[in-house]
Amino acid sequence: MTENYLADVQITPRAGILDPVGETIASALGNLGYEDVRSVRAGRLIRLEIAAETAQDAQTAVESMCEELIANPIIEDYLVTVRDVEK
């Protein structure tokens, strides 16, 4: 029997990869007077609802989706966290 799980995928540019969006936000924050900002990195957050037998099965499936489609492992790091829908 399957349950529904929520999976959050946090995708961030790998260290050393240029991040023009993050740099633009950092520069705009400086112009607005936020002088305490040291750095900004811009990534993506993909939230999936998925049916699976166990949380571990959901985790494995979503990691496979990341490798195949959601993330670009050459330039991005990703972190998958899974929780029950109810929680």
Add this chain to the structure above:
Amino acid sequence: MTENYLADVQITPRAGILDPVGETIASALGNLGYEDVRSVRAGRLIRLEIAAETAQDAQTAVESMCEELIANPIIEDYLVTVRDVEK
């Protein structure tokens, strides 16, 4: 004296707001054979390093940045979490 904090801003489309990127990912995952995916929402993850006297000060500053620049509160929800750089 200030310390450096890491702030993660999770930005997601508000309920009811169209999310064409999420729908495209969901459809592509279906085409790849991932039939257990119930829904996909595509958001953004902005990671800032910021100097502040306390974690609470960092939190307040980043929430103000979200209202002013980082997020669009009309169509997006955002959640700020702050932690020490060392942790």
